[in-house]
Amino acid sequence: MPYPLWKxxxxxxxxxxxxxxxxGMLFYEYTQSLYLGKKSKEDLFNLILYGQLIGIxxxxxxxxxxxxxxxxxxxxxxxxxxxxxxxxxxxxxx
Amino acid sequence: MNSLLxxxxxxxxxxxxxxxxxxxxxxNIFQVDPKRATPAKMYMDGVDFMPANKNVLFGFQLNSxxxxxxxxxxxxxxxxxxIPTLLWLGLGVFFIGWFQDFSSAMVSIRNDGQTxxxxxxxxxxxxxxxxxxTFVYFYLLLIACAFGHVITxxxxxxxxxxxxxxxxxxxxxxxxxxxxxxxTNILLTTVIAIFLIFFSIWxxxxxxxxxxxxxxxxxxxxxxxFSSILPVWRFIQPYNYSSVYVVYFGIIAGVxxxxxxxxxxxxxxxxxxxxxxxxxxxxxxxxxACGAIxxxxxLVSSTATSRQIENExxxxxxxxGAMFAEFTISIIAVxxxxxxxxxxxEYVKNLSNPVGIFVGGLGGALKSLGxxxxxxxxxxxxxxxxxxxTIINLVFRFMKIATAxxxxxxxxxxxNPHIATIxxxxxxxxxxxxxxxxxxxxxxxxxNQLMAGFALLLITLYLVQKSRNxxxxxxPMFFMYATTVSALFYTAFFKLxxxxxxxxxxxxxxxxxxxxxxxxxxxxILAYDGYKAFKxxxxxxxxxxxxxxxxxx
Numbered sequence: 326m327p328y329p330l331w332k333x334x335x336x337x338x339x340x341x342x343x344x345x346x347x348x349g350m351l352f353y354e355y356t357q358s359l360y361l362g363k364k365s366k367e368d369l370f371n372l373i374l375y376g377q378l379i380g381i382x383x384x385x386x387x388x389x390x391x392x393x394x395x396x397x398x399x400x401x402x403x404x405x406x407x408x409x410x411x412x413x414x415x416x417x418x419x
Numbered sequence: 420m421n422s423l424l425x426x427x428x429x430x431x432x433x434x435x436x437x438x439x440x441x442x443x444x445x446x447n448i449f450q451v452d453p454k455r456a457t458p459a460k461m462y463m464d465g466v467d468f469m470p471a472n473k474n475v476l477f478g479f480q481l482n483s484x485x486x487x488x489x490x491x492x493x494x495x496x497x498x499x500x501x502i503p504t505l506l507w508l509g510l511g512v513f514f515i516g517w518f519q520d521f522s523s524a525m526v527s528i529r530n531d532g533q534t535x536x537x538x539x540x541x542x543x544x545x546x547x548x549x550x551x552x553t554f555v556y557f558y559l560l561l562i563a564c565a566f567g568h569v570i571t572x573x574x575x576x577x578x579x580x581x582x583x584x585x586x587x588x589x590x591x592x593x594x595x596x597x598x599x600x601x602x603t604n605i606l607l608t609t610v611i612a613i614f615l616i617f618f619s620i621w622x623x624x625x626x627x628x629x630x631x632x633x634x635x636x637x638x639x640x641x642x643x644x645f646s647s648i649l650p651v652w653r654f655i656q657p658y659n660y661s662s663v664y665v666v667y668f669g670i671i672a673g674v675x676x677x678x679x680x681x682x683x684x685x686x687x688x689x690x691x692x693x694x695x696x697x698x699x700x701x702x703x704x705x706x707x708a709c710g711a712i713x714x715x716x717x718l719v720s721s722t723a724t725s726r727q728i729e730n731e732x733x734x735x736x737x738x739x740g741a742m743f744a745e746f747t748i749s750i751i752a753v754x755x756x757x758x759x760x761x762x763x764x765e766y767v768k769n770l771s772n773p774v775g776i777f778v779g780g781l782g783g784a785l786k787s788l789g790x791x792x793x794x795x796x797x798x799x800x801x802x803x804x805x806x807x808x809t810i811i812n813l814v815f816r817f818m819k820i821a822t823a824x825x826x827x828x829x830x831x832x833x834x835n836p837h838i839a840t841i842x843x844x845x846x847x848x849x850x851x852x853x854x855x856x857x858x859x860x861x862x863x864x865x866x867n868q869l870m871a872g873f874a875l876l877l878i879t880l881y882l883v884q885k886s887r888n889x890x891x892x893x894x895p896m897f898f899m900y901a902t903t904v905s906a907l908f909y910t911a912f913f914k915l916x917x918x919x920x921x922x923x924x925x926x927x928x929x930x931x932x933x934x935x936x937x938x939x940x941x942x943x944i945l946a947y948d949g950y951k952a953f954k955x956x957x958x959x960x961x962x963x964x965x966x967x968x969x970x971x972x
Contacts, residue, residue: 342474349478350667352605353471355598355660358651364466405464413552413824414534415467415722416817 364406371396371403379407420688422754423681425505429750432509433743441517441739448887449525451731458532459727468532470729473737480741482663483719484520487806488562488867489710489745490752491569494773495860496706497766499699500689501757507703508753511711512746515895517739519871522878522892523717524738527725535721535877542880544948547873549825550941554870556821557934558715559814560843561863563643564850566807566814568859571636571851573774573804578627579797580804581635586619587665587805588642591658599652612661620665620801624793636851639811640844647815647840655812662805669781669802673751676784682758686766695767696857697914701906705864710749712899714870716742755780770857777803818843853927855918858910862935865907869942872899876949883956904942911935 374392376383378400445451462468471479496504523535530538539547574580590612597603597611630638646655692699696706709715720738728734759780760766769775778799785795819839826833833839850859875896882889911932919928 345472345474346478349475349480350482351478351660351663353475353479354482355656357466358656359598361466362652399465402463402465405462405468406466409464409467412534412536413820414536414555414718416820 367399368403368407371399372407375400375403379404420684421681422677422684422758425501425684425750425754428505428509429747432513432746436513436517437735437739437743440513441521441735444518444891445521445735445739448882448891449522450887451525451734453730453732455731457528457728457731458725459729462532467723468726471727473729473733476724476727476733476737477740480719480724480737481744483723484709484713484716484741485745485748485806486709486810487566487569487803488708488713488810489749490777490803490806491565491773491860492707492710492864493749493753494756494776495696495770495857496703497686497753497756498690498694498696498770499703500687501684501753502688503699503703504707504753505750507707508711508746508749511704511707512742515871515875515899516710516712516716516746517742518891518895519712519714519874519878520716520720520738520742521734522881523720523874524725524728524734525731526878526881527721528728528731528734529881532726533721535718535874538721538877539873542877542884543945543952547945547948550945551870551873552821552825553941554714554866554873554938555718556818556825557938558863558866558870559818559821560846560850561859561866561934562810563814563818563843563847564854565856565860565863566810567636567639567847567851568856569773570639570804570807570811571632572772573778573800573807574635575630575632576772576775577778577796577800578629579623579793580800581623581628581630582626583616583619583623583797583801584804587616587658587662587801590615590661591654594657594661595653598657609661609664613664616661616665620797621794624791624797636848639808640848642808643811643815643844643847644840646812647819647843648836655816658812659809662809665798665805666802669785669798670748670751672788672790672798673755673781673784676781676787677751677754680758680784680787682783684754684757685760685762686757687763690763696861697909701902701909702861704902705861705868705906707749708864708867710746710752712868712871714867714872714874717871717874752777755784759783774800774803815840815843850927850930853924854931855915855924855928858914858928859931861906861910862931862938865903865910865935866938868899868903868906869938872896872903872942873945875899876945880949880952880956883953883960886960900942900946904939907935907939907942911939 372379372381373383374385374389374396457470459468459470463470493504493508496507526538527533527535530541533541536548536551539551574584593615594608594612597608598605649655696702704711724738728737756766756776757780759776760769766776769779778796781799781802782792782796785798786792790798819836822839822842823834823836833842875892879889879892879896882892915928915932915935919925919932
């Protein structure tokens with residue numbers, strides 16, 4: 326069966342633009358907040374496993390090494406999030 | 420004059436402003452480069468620094484900057500007539516407003532996504548950061564007082580609003596629980612929330628509850644307390660999410676109602692150079708705090724937006740475009756209110772209740788679409804009060820943390836979130852009860868525009884540092900500084916202090932005057948530091964160009 330034309334229109338061009346703007350107005354703040362909550366729990370988990378990478382002497386070598394292949398992609402992001410100096414003015418966007 | 424002709428002015432400002440002037444500034448002065456890496460792409464921390472689609476960011480930026488101020492400001496400014504109001508809205512956004520939003524984002528992007536506090540510390544002086552924080556604190560305090568009065572007066576004056584507002588608060592808790600705890604499907608949650616809210620607005624017209632001013636004020640402060648203390652996901656986020664549908668339904672329906680109804684503008688075009696509130700210059704320019712130019716936007720642009728821009732070409736549509744969209748909201752507010760009253764006297768009588776003015780105007784526009792008058796008025800009232808409450812949420816939350824930041828080291832108890840929140844609530848209550856609302860609104864506008872002056876100063880210094888044409892920034896900066904300091908000076912020494920010494924609302928007026936004088940002093944200190952920084956950057960630029968010429972020779 327041919328792909329419905331309305332579905333194609335929703336995914337391209339003008340309708341997609343309107344959809345994206347509505348997404349930004351309605352959902353973006355909420356999804357960011359959910360994402361932040363998820364990431365802070367992951368940060369805690371990474372802190373326990375890889376605390377020594379940010380200067381905290383936590384040695385869980387067995388688990389750190391075992392989980393390393395799964396988490397290696399996120400280590401850079403995690404270190405940046407944890408070590409970045411936060412400014413009070415960032416709360417304005419919350 | 421037919422109100423639809425105002426849309427011609429709107430079209431001229433938006434088309435020439437966005438597609439001609441904004442493009443010229445972006446390409447020739449800031450030299451936006453699509454190949455340059457933005458902080459979102461450089462750091463990619465998965466949360467704050469994350470590239471996002473420009474259309475999504477546009478919607479987010481618009482949602483962040485649009486509040487009740489672009490509606491209430493023009494309503495109050497109409498006492499000078501709709502010509503000065505429309506002129507300042509149009510020319511302000513054309514030359515200054517969009518430029519400030521756009522440039523704030525660009526300066527932050529070119530400086531690793533740093534906030535304006537950090538940039539002020541780096542480019543102006545170390546005390547500039549503390550001065551900005553103090554501006555923000557008093558801005559939030561004044562907005563809490565100004566909006567506190569607006570909301571309280573609006574709810575106590577309209578018995579069909581208390582019930583739906585209670586439902587909105589209940590729905591906020593319900594939505595928070597459904598999404599975060601029960602993990603319910605977002606679409607189902609949204610449908611339930613929208614149904615409950617709109618049904619309660621209709622039901623509110625049947626179940627009217629008359630509440631006294633004092634009781635409503637206490638309820639608003641309790642609302643503010645819980646907004647500050649509870650986790651974001653429990654109340655504020657779901658409240659903002661579920662109430663945004665009411666607001667945008669109101670805006671869209673209002674636009675359609677204006678087009679369908681196309682009533683004539685019944686208020687006078689120009690009433691004179693001086694009115695009850697004071698002279699046109701400088702007060703018009705701080706009365707309309709948003710819609711033309713707002714310092715708050717520079718803070719929003721330099722935090723969330725600048726860290727999520729994928730490509731420098733996106734900054735103009737996101738930051739600049741959102742400002743023009745807010746200008747559109749102000750134009751709608753002007754049309755709605757200028758067509759609501761039969762005479763100027765009737766408008767002036769209602770001036771201390773801007774919600775009532777807006778309800779009358781937008782209610783009439785919605786009635787043109789076929790809704791009943793009672794539902795239309797309830798809808799309009801809910802829209803503006805929800806917008807104002809959204810700001811109240813943020814205000815007490817930020818004031819709690821700003822108090823800890825400013826006073827926490829010297830006064831240990833200031834770090835306690837409950838104490839900090841209660842102190843902010845008490846000051847708000849005092850100013851709402853004892854202050855004169857119109858002058859508090861002017862002070863709020865003054866604090867807001869002072870932040871705009873600060874932002875324009877930073878932008879000027881950045882352009883000087885990079886040897887670009889800084890005239891597009893420095894002239895608006897001079898204008899904002901001169902106008903704002905004059906407005907604060909006039910309001911403090913010609914209105915508040917005389918009223919206080921004459922025995923009218925003594926404490927509130929003198930306290931507000933003290934805030935105005937403090938803001939003036941801080942603005943002058945900042946201007947001095949800014950001048951020294953400007954001289955420093957100019958000398959460095961001359962040295963570099965002299966050295967370059969010597970090397971070339």
